[in-house]
Amino acid sequence: MATPGRLAPGIENPVDLLIIGAGPAGLTAAQYGGRANLNVLVLEQLAPGGQALLIDVLENYPGNVGINGGQPKSGYEFAEDLRKQAEDFGAKFLSGSVLSIHKEENIFRAALKDGKNITALAVIIATGAQHRKLDIPGEEEFSGRGVSYCATCDGPFFKNKKIFVVGGGDAACDEAQYLSRLSSKVVLIHRRDKFRAQKALAERVMKNPHIEVRFNTRPLEINGEQKVTSIMLENTVTKEQYTDDADAVFIFAGTVPQTFAITAAGNSCVKTDENGYIITDQNMETSMPGLFAAGDVRATPFRQVVVAAGEGAVAAHCAAAYIDSIKGN
Numbered sequence: 001m002a003t004p005g006r007l008a009p010g011i012e013n014p015v016d017l018l019i020i021g022a023g024p025a026g027l028t029a030a031q032y033g034g035r036a037n038l039n040v041l042v043l044e045q046l047a048p049g050g051q052a053l054l055i056d057v058l059e060n061y062p063g064n065v066g067i068n069g070g071q072p073k074s075g076y077e078f079a080e081d082l083r084k085q086a087e088d089f090g091a092k093f094l095s096g097s098v099l100s101i102h103k104e105e106n107i108f109r110a111a112l113k114d115g116k117n118i119t120a121l122a123v124i125i126a127t128g129a130q131h132r133k134l135d136i137p138g139e140e141e142f143s144g145r146g147v148s149y150c151a152t153c154d155g156p157f158f159k160n161k162k163i164f165v166v167g168g169g170d171a172a173c174d175e176a177q178y179l180s181r182l183s184s185k186v187v188l189i190h191r192r193d194k195f196r197a198q199k200a201l202a203e204r205v206m207k208n209p210h211i212e213v214r215f216n217t218r219p220l221e222i223n224g225e226q227k228v229t230s231i232m233l234e235n236t237v238t239k240e241q242y243t244d245d246a247d248a249v250f251i252f253a254g255t256v257p258q259t260f261a262i263t264a265a266g267n268s269c270v271k272t273d274e275n276g277y278i279i280t281d282q283n284m285e286t287s288m289p290g291l292f293a294a295g296d297v298r299a300t301p302f303r304q305v306v307v308a309a310g311e312g313a314v315a316a317h318c319a320a321a322y323i324d325s326i327k328g329n
């Protein structure tokens with residue numbers, strides 16, 4: 001990644017806008033920040049693209065339909081275009097993992113793992129979320145080959161196949177409903193004896209003839225060769241263990257927001273919901289003025305590329321207005 005050019009960031013020389021995380025939210029924010037003529041620096045700990053790099057075919061992003069009958073762009077190609085677009089508008093990128101963010105008067109200071117400090121007038125947190133893993137044998141091995149964490153993304157690959165869904169909350173019930181429109185052989189397993197999901201949703205699942213619900217059941221192992229072929233289960237009450245045929249296992253054991261950078265600094269005034277997601281107003285501004293959040297890390301009902309990109313655009317637009325106000329423009 002290029003080092004920052006227009007203005008070397010440092011303690012005495014703050015950038016206008018610091019964006020932490022180069023997933024779809026951060027990359028879109030970088031483009032909009034650049035277009036607003038801000039001095040933008042994006043910090044990314046891995047590679048630009050975030051979770052989008054894992055998307056085989058990004059077929060649900062509006063307009064990404066492929067040219068002349070070709071297939072829509074992959075998540076990797078899409079993210080690469082987002083990055084180039086942001087760079088074309090002047091955003092700079094730097095490799096680095098942010099450990100903490102502090103605000104002193106009107107200046108934010110981000111401390112990086114390698115000991116560097118970057119200062120900025122405004123910050124957008126676009127650090128995303130990670131799916132909670134079950135940590136059972138076969139989960140990692142068959143990820144992308146039958147094991148999935150996103151029904152809207154991967155469900156269409158398993159039309160009329162035998163699909164297991166793991167979980168008992170809103171996401172598991174919602175996604176089981178979605179999958180039941182693609183296959184009449186959906187088995188929803190939950191380790192407890194009732195769902196945690198909202199009542200109306202849980203009732204819809206219980207009445208759905210395409211979903212078989214198995215309570216008091218947990219997965220022990222996912223098996224297969226090239227792809228998933230079976231799942232080993234345990235009845236949590238009787239302790240009986242058995243194996244069932246399976247073509248896919250969709251896991252919805254919750255997600256974990258990547259908020260380490262803000263919680264590490266003891267920024268207790270940054271409000272989060274009960275699951276740790278950052279709460280913002282409609283401008284994507286957190287409870288700390290000048291600190292914005294966008295994408296999967298934000299408390300939002302739907303986590304998708306299109307949502308992350310939209311929120312990134314709003315965050316950058318509103319951050320530009322905030323920066324103007326503190327510069328007295």
Ligand SMILES: Cc1cc2nc3c(=O)[nH]c(=O)nc-3n(C[C@H](O)[C@H](O)[C@H](O)COP(=O)(O)OP(=O)(O)OC[C@H]3O[C@@H](n4cnc5c(N)ncnc54)[C@H](O)[C@@H]3O)c2cc1C
Nearest residue numbers: 021023024025045050051098127128153295296303304305
């Ligand atoms: C397997 C899979 C398939 C999916 N398929 C689809 C699909 O088909 N369609 C769809 O719309 N959505 C899909 N999604 C969801 C979509 O990818 C996410 O909603 C989207 O990527 C969220 O974007 P984001 O920018 O908010 O966060 P992320 O994409 O999570 O990006 C966050 C970035 O921040 C970086 N970061 C985190 N912490 C730090 C730190 N402290 N310092 C520096 N950098 C940091 C991370 O390395 C990461 O690159 C899928 C997700 C997965 C996992």
